[in-house]
Amino acid sequence: MQQDKHPEYRPVVFRDRAAGYAFLTRSTADSDRTIDWDDGRTYPVIDVEISSESHPFYTGKARTVDSEGRVARFERRYGGGTGEGGAGTA
Template identity: 85%
Template sequence: MQQDKHPDYRPVVFRDRSAGYAFLTRSTATSDQTIAWDDGETYPVVEVEISSESHPFYTGRARTVDSEGRVARFERRYGQGGDEGAGGTG
């Protein structure tokens, strides 16, 4: 095995921004930021947008992004349909 071909595999902390959750694992990811962990050691920290703590698939909690709904918004914007419009025979 050639020595200088593989990246450095070391402990790294991944921190979920939206949930405030962090976990320590081994990775080849690099970061300039560091964090003091519970064991007293300092590790590089990588910020992530989503993790198993905040993703609805893993948590079982669905996030409501669109409270009105696409159909209701379409009907409000373009009317209820029917005789109006370019395709009407009216």
């Protein structure tokens, strides 16, 4: 591996503004702003719009596709799927 080509990997605080949640992790991201963390040290802070704390998929508020409703709507439009006279019958 070539030296001096990779960014520095260091502790960084990511703050989710939507959820009011912050977490400390390691990253190569850089920021001019800092935050005093619970352990008494100062870390760079990066504000993000969405994280696992506010994302609908992780919070359980995600909309799911009703596949049964889609199939029923298809059958209403294009026939009941009885197999009479349609393609694929033996």
